[in-house]
Amino acid sequence: MKIIACIKQVPDSEAKIKAENGQINTGDAPLVINPFDEYAVEGALQQREAVSGSTVTALCIGPESAKEALKHALAMGADDAILVSDPALNDLDTVGAARVLAAAIQKVGGVDMVVFGRQTLDNGSGLTSAQTARALGWSLLGLAGQIKVDTLSESKGEERSVSVERVIEEGRQSVKANLPAVISVVQSIGEPRYPSFMGIRKASKAEIPVWSLSDLGIAAPDAIITRSELMNPPARDTSVEIISGESAAEIADKLADKLIAEKVL
Amino acid sequence: MKIFVYIDHFKGEAQATSWEALGLAKSFGATTALVFGSSVDDVAKAALEYGADDVLVADDPALLDFRAETYASTLSAIASSRTPDLILFPTTTRTREFAAMSAVDLNTNVITDATAVEVNGDSIVVTRPIYEGKLFEKVTASAKPQLITLRGRAFPKPEKTAGKTGTITKVEAKTDALTTVEGYSVADVGVSLNDAGVIVSGGRGVSNNPSLQPPAGLDDKQAEIWRAHQGFKLVGELASTLGGAVGASRAAVDGGYIPYSNQVGQTGKVVAPDLYIACGISGAIQHLAGIRSAKMVVAINKDPDAPIFKVARYGVVGDLFQIVPALTEAFKKKLGK
Ligand SMILES: Cc1cc2nc3c(=O)[nH]c(=O)nc-3n(C[C@H](O)[C@H](O)[C@H](O)COP(=O)(O)OP(=O)(O)OC[C@H]3O[C@@H](n4cnc5c(N)ncnc54)[C@H](O)[C@@H]3O)c2cc1C
């Protein structure tokens, strides 16, 4: 199988982020692979292991610096990586990203499976996987906690199918589709593996090709959603009142009275 | 302005945020509810009782199980022929997927997780959290229809007028599908984390009661999980006494104490209860990312230096195995249950 893992680069989740003069200030936070997309790479690598002869390509739209996120995917074990980078892509919204990713996936050609993370930490809308599936006309298997590719059918000349266990609010739903398919994964897929020593060495030497919009043969998508203002969240009262007492019962009694008086029940 | 509201439901059980969306829509003008599924008359009637002026129903056995592609195509067809200006959705796993696809069909996009929506004449400005709620942005969409998913509990739930009626019109379901649903294992989730006014959550601390003696024959890991289940039983009893939902930290989920669907935080659910009670949870930044919109946090933790106390209004430094059941008893007495 030819598998693609879509990843984005974002500021680390420990970063202190503030709105200053209408700009986003991420301080000195390092840029890292979007944590959800580490699961995407992990899910893709698991499928490479499940079906022999498979390859995993990491794909990212971003500035030149996003090569570092792709190198993380390579260090985890991806076979190769592609960066789509173009000055015209600075204000992409999710439909725009989906159209560009779909064009890149088509340019790679012969792709069986594209794995996405659940959402990005920065924009955090969780739309891109479904939109890429729609743009490609492929099926979407969203929020997969488990992926199982049917390896038997191929010998019979049937189309290869894939089943996933979706993790939804109400529990789990098992869904099946033929390949090619777009899959988004959640944390239950398994902890992302650590980059190996060999992997890190390979990644540091990797030449990552950069594709521009003209390489993809498309124009820059118009941004449909535009930001008019940035705001810091309202400050919250952070003083804590510690409830103490002689016994658990006494503490519980005091705390219950406080909470009833606060009208939060 | 022509406003549609999509009523999300799972097997006929509507998500409360759907009604919040109806309430918001009604403050802007006449509102049509959209209900998709199979045999969904009751959901359509409830939409009228919660304020919809009329309802469009796509009722077809092929829509019994949610599939993003059939729901998206059905929505796209309705939106193309009836040209609403605005379609509101509750934010759920389903709406994120099919609204996303429909936006591609309709050459528009979706604004997710709205916490405020202002309408000025023709312009709609939406406030939403970004960077895990560390910032908020105001955004507008330049294309029609505007598709907006609302964060749960960000808008008031309207009163229900029992017996209110209105026109229910059948519309065509689009049933071409690429995926097949093979089955469900529906968890007994009780109150959903999205809708809950009170959430009681357990962390790694729920397994930490050395005095509990597990049944013979369990290895260390099984004994830990057995202890954790005793801890989560106490957490669950407090939650149900308060009519609330049960949440968990990732350490509790990774430990195998409770399913992933209960996880709160960056890689779990973002919740907005009035009251969040964290039991045996240290308060890692990724956990706090899920509870920024909680109105009040209460922490019960053995360690006085646990970071969770920095975001809590009230704290108890102590053993959850003593405090949590005592709290359940106290509330039972005081709330007359
Ligand atoms: C990319 C990424 C994403 C993540 N996403 C999430 C997420 O979505 N949600 C999440 O929760 N975490 C997430 N984490 C993990 C997070 O960093 C923490 O590891 C996790 O939240 C810790 O869970 P905990 O507080 O239950 O456990 P611990 O940090 O081990 O804390 C246990 C607490 O219980 C207390 N305790 C122990 N025994 C008792 C007792 N008997 N009575 C009272 N208190 C007791 C201890 O004092 C301690 O404070 C993520 C991490 C990463 C790297």
Ligand SMILES: Nc1ncnc2c1ncn2[C@@H]1O[C@H](COP(=O)(O)O)[C@@H](O)[C@H]1O
């Ligand atoms: N710039 C990008 N390059 C590659 N993949 C992306 C990009 N943006 C988003 N994705 C993928 O789409 C998923 C959902 O992103 P979002 O819809 O922005 O929350 C992410 O987890 C990634 O897998």
